[in-house]
Amino acid sequence: MHVPDGFINAPVSVAAGVTAAAAVAVSLRGARRELGASPVALAGAERTAPLAGLVAAFIFAVQMLNFPVAAGTSGHLLGGALAAILVGPYTGVLCIAVVLLMQGILFADGGLTALGVNITVMGVVTVVVAYALFRGLVKVLPRSRRSITVASFVAALASVPAAAGAFTLIYAIGGTTNVPVGKVLTAMVGVHVLIGIGEAVITMLTVGAVIAVRPDLVYGARGLSTPLKLRVGGELVDAEPADAPALAPASASAPGPAPALGPVAARSPKKVWATGLVTALVLAGFVSFYASASPDGLERVATDQGIDEKVEEHAAAGSPLADYGVKDVSNARISGGLAGVIGVGATVVVGSGVFYVVRRRRTDEPASAPVRETV
Structure with a gap:
């Protein structure tokens, strides 16, 4: 659902850009809390930031895997629900923003003047709708891992047609063609309900896989168990899981009712990070060659309804990686695979750097007792 340049007029594109910038600014502040909310955060930014960067890279890779949804039409992951559930809604918005920025600049995918529209539709709307629905479901469903995966399926499914509706609203305000809005809405929501099923399956399987091995790394699964509270450096934090090794107290004989303990040695997420990165590289570098070549839902609707009459050439059309291929590499399989690998690498580096x-800014702030959210 990458909106190209020319679909939306300049004033509305600017307004969407301001909206997206405001959402990113709010998310930067909220992400400081989210990135410091899990037990592994006790080890510092060198652990939590790469995990969030990995989520962005994984979404980039899976977005290359267009799957058929109807005759001559394909769909791909939007990723807002997946990011919000894995790393939190604020961090999720930032993940999608990083992915869209890399796609627009490096691969000429999604217009640069439409970047604000894309972040608003694919990032903000999907995250807000998905996470609100997800939180509502986990509050009424039984407290179990299965409930998390079921809620992730429903939330992801709903987020895609919601994004389609948001695009239609923006088109109704600032579309550059005169196609009736009702026709656009019917076509967009209809095809994106089908795409939403694929989104829901991918999200459910990914969340379920991570929960199966490291539920403590899934932001949306916090509260499945109630850990012991410890005081570390004057701040109340959750103790590590029972099967994780802990260091001895720094001063067992310290006076006072609540002696300070040394750092808690949470299990390293390195194996999960390495497995996720390898998976993303394989998907982008190899599996993407077998993705559907049919136009995605927005492209199909644009062609069928005529809303692409004033589409403009992408400003980065001459990029060496434009259209997910490496310039001057004639073999399509090698060209696409290299482009995918470069994209994953660039996204994980930029994303990890941002997070x-x-x-670090969260770490540098004065310590305060965290407010713990429960499922």
Whole structure:
């Protein structure tokens, strides 16, 4: 659902850009809390930031895997629901923003003047709708891992047609063609309900896989168990899981009712990070060659309804990686695979860098007792 340049007029594109910038600014502040909310955050930004960067890279890779949804039409992951559930809604918005920025600049995918529209539709709307629905479901469903995966399926499914509706609203305000809005809405929501099913399956399987091995790393699964509270450096934090090794107290004989303990040695997420990165590289570098070549839902609707009459050439059309291929590499399989690998690498580096800075700013702030959210 990458909106190209020319679909939306300049004033509305600017307004969407301001909206997206405001959402990113709010998310930067909220992400500081989210990146410091899990047990592994005790180890510092060098652990939590790469995990969030990995989520962005994984979404980039899976977005390359267009799957058929109807004759001559394909769909791909939007990723807002997946990011929000894995790393939190504020961090999720930032993940999608990083992905869209890399796609627009490096691969000429999604217009640069439409970047605000894309972040608003694919990032903000999907995250807000998905996470609100997800939180509502987990509050009424039984407290279990299965409930998390079921809620993730429903939330992801709903987020895609919601994004389609949001695009239609923006088109109704600032579309550059005169196609009736009712026709656009019917076509967009209809095809994106089908795409939403694929989104829901991918989200459910990914969340379920991470929960199966490391539920403590899933932001949306916090509260499945109630950990012991410890005082570390004057701040109340959750103790590590029972099967994780802990260091001895720094001063067992310290006076006072609540002696300070040394740092808690939470289990390292390195194995999860390495597995996720390898998976993203394989998906982008190899599996993407077998993705559907049919136009995605927005492209199909644009062609069928005529809303692409004033589409403009992408400003980065001459990029060496434009259209997910490496310039001057004639073999399509190698060209696409290299482009995918470069994209994953660039996204994980940029994403991890952004989240490292965000997490460091959180670490540098005065300590305060965290407010713990429960499922």
